[in-house]
Amino acid sequence: MIDQAKSLLKHHYGYSSFRPGQEEIILNLLNNIRTMGIMPTGGGKSICYQIPSLLLPGLTVVISPLISLMKDQVDELSEIGIPSTFINSSISSNEVNERLNLMRNGHYKLVYIAPERLDTASFTRALRSLHVSLVAIDEAHCLSQWGHDFRPSYMRIPELLNGMENTPAILALTATATPTVRKDICEALSIDDNAVVQTGFSRENLSFHVLKGIDQDAYIKEYLQRNKTQSGIIYAATRKEVERLYLAIEGSGISVGKYHGGLTSEERERMQEQFVYDEIQVMVATNAFGMGINKSNVRFVIHFQMPRNIESYYQEAGRAGRDGESSECILLFSPQDIRIQQFLIEQSMLSEDRKENEYRKLQEMTNYCHTESCLQSFILYYFGDTPSEACGKCHHCMDDRETEDVSRDAQMVFSCVKRMRERFGKTMVAQVLVGSANKKIKEMHFNQLSTYGLMKGKTQKEVSQFIDYLVASQYLSLSDSSYPVLQLTDKAVYVLKGEQQVQRKKEKKPTQIVKSHPLFEKLRELRSQLAKEGAIAPYMVFSDKTLNELCSHLPTTKAKMLSIKGVGDQKYERYGEQFLDEIILFIDENPDYSTTQTSVERNESDSVVQSKEKEMDDKIPSHIQSYTLYEQGKSLQQIAELRGIKLTTVESHLLQASSEGNDIDFSNLINKDTLELIQQAVEKVGMENGLKPIKESLPEEINYFSIRVCLHLINN
Ligand code: ADP
Secondary structure (H helix, E strand, O other): OHHHHHHHHHHHHOOOOOOOOHHHHHHHHHOOOOEEEEOOOOOOHHHHHHHHHHHOOOEEEEEOOOHHHHHHHHHHHHHOOOOEEEEOOOOOHHHHHHHHHHHHOOOOOEEEEOHHHHHOHHHHHHHHOOOEEEEEEOOHHHHOOOOOOOOHHHHHHHHHHHOOOOOOEEEEEEOOOOHHHHHHHHHHHOOOHHHEEEOOOOOOOEEEEEEEOOOHHHHHHHHHHHOOOOEEEEEOOOHHHHHHHHHHHHHOOOOEEEEOOOOOHHHHHHHHHHHHOOOOOEEEEOOOOOOOOOOOOEEEEEEOOOOOOHHHHHHHHOOOOOOOOOEEEEEEEOOHHHHHHHHHHHHOOOOHHHHHHHHHHHHHHHHHHHOOOOHHHHHHHHOOOOOOOOOOOOOOOOOOOOEEEOHHHHHHHHHHHHHOOOOOOHHHHHHHHHOOOOHHHHHOOHHHOOOOOOOOOOOHHHHHHHHHHHHHOOOEEEOOOOOOOEEEOHHHHHHHOOOOOOEEEOOOOOOOOOOOOHHHHHHHHHHHHHHHHHOOOHHHHOOHHHHHHHHHHOOOOHHHHHOOOOOOHHHHHHHHHHHHHHHHHHHHHOHHHHHHHHHHHHHOOOHHHHHHHHOOOOOOOHHHHHHHHHHOOOOHHHHHHHHOOOHHHHHHHHHHHHHOOOOOOHHHOOOHHHHHHHHHHHHHHOOOOOHHHHHHOOOOOOOHHHHHHHHHHHHO
16 A cells, blocks of 8 residues: 555655655555545645545545635645645635535545534535545544634534544544643544654754844844845734734835735735745735745745744744745844734733733743754743754854943943832833933932933944843833833842943844755746746745656756755646756756766666766766767767667757857758748847747747757857
8 A cells, every 4th residue: 555655745746755654644544544644735735635645536625714814725736637626715605516516526636624514414414425535634622622823613623523324534634732632632633642743843944043132123124134135024913013024024025925815815816926936025914914825935034023922923833834945933022022922912812821821922932032952842841842963053052142241331220220219111221221311210310310412422222222122131121001111120139339341132033044056046936937828826836846856856857856845747748848948958068067967967866878878988977979970970860769868868968068168050950041040039039038938939940949949050
């Protein structure tokens, strides 16, 4: 059975091996063992039910609260040749009945449904009458009242399962489950503790950062400038803050969108779509954004304010890097964030014990912002994992910043707070310290304090930020009142007495997340074009990870292309040739890269190529071997057959040989008129956008090789 599962994995998805946990879960399901899978975001949960759905006889029902994601999931499955559909509030009741009929007739292998459907008895009845072999429950933490996203409709799932005639296999999936939540889920669905497959919550490709007491606006601006071509999300706590940031970022020339509950649903949909389709780079949003997106190439998630608990933070931050490529999660912490969250809990309609629970979670979140040890490990401990070592790439693990002794400045702040009798907030204290001429300061006679103007060399903003830093580092605390006042903690008293020092690390400049391969942008453009033509999101054509693999392996044949992770049979049929053409063109224009490619080609186990190539001298580069055969009078087709390589590879070999100075008379291959036609087309549409627009402006029968030859002649 597992061999069959593996060949389906290769055929549909283009992957050669299972990720941790996947094989165990699939085997359990094939043996009808109720199973729970706890895997981090991007861990590959979908495959755990999609592959069994292909191996089991009937239908697989996937219950998911992520309604806006369903269409994308169904589109993605269709891209890889798996028939599926969805039923949620976006379709009419006629359409629902039609889809149910098609299910009855075995038209689909999978159906995604929203949990709210289970509130309707007639729908539950219809579902029970189908031959359901597997029920997968996505975001299973919604079953638990102690989770961060409880949904009452989820409570109907056990009822549905009990009423089904054949006993379907059951899979509960989640990325965020504390031990209490996990226990709740197992009890509700009668899952044995031994059937919980937990791969750990760690996300190896994410690096976590917490920055405190900095100029947040300036940081964001610089960060976006440095990472201009990358896709990212900036979360802010309120609609107002989203609007403000959106305008500020838009003004600096970055392509940005916004998303919050105050926009109309059309506006939200449009923004989301533009983001998913890579038409806008950065999305500024409240936490209303993200539940429904599966975009795999989000390279950074920045939190402008601290969220309420670690579960929400990890879920939101975890939207970065689903494709497994390096990505950053940055939290900009400022002490008043805690007060905002406390206020929101206080105002909520929760029962007293749930409020208590929320306060506890908020405290853990605050501790995360203050910890000085590995941030990834902190999160893992929170979820009950015991990481064996620090992550080695978070803010603290990578912290080689110089420290600065700021004890004297800190003493000035502390004594000012003390002299103002610990009855004023940050703004007033900062104004006194910089010697502000504000009327209120004079009225209160603060201009007569010995600390008045003590820090007049600094701006009020700088002093305010320094106070934030002192609060974040717990030298000062903010009172629990509607007008929070600064108070000294014990730590500050030691500093005032000169018994302890305050060290502050110099802030690092934002860095560039990834340095792109020169071919990456070209492949990305091609991906966008193809996605537009097919009206699907670019990541559905190929993920960033697959594009990166194409850049590092530079495959030039179908066999090699199929050995790239993420290139399955159907994807190759749809897009393979066009990507091969782009890669071959790149190699022509950048012969330096092809040297590495030649060695990669040799190392790979493409037996046909290797055995045929062995017949010739291994020391002669592959392209020269093709060139030599051409010089001996062989046609391109004959060379391809003789050497067991693709015709397009022979073509690029000739171009490479020519660009290295070997004499090739291309007029034997392409006549003068054709070359002239191509030349005119190039003049008209330009070369900047690759081959495709040139090809499209020419008669059908002129192939890509002729265009490449013409460009080669123009460039040499
Ligand atoms: P999750 O639902 O756990 O967040 P997904 O199911 O969306 O994760 O998978 C995340 C990414 O990992 C997808 O691009 C998926 O194709 C890829 N993936 C899943 N399983 C494998 C595998 N065995 N090998 C390589 N990539 C995989």
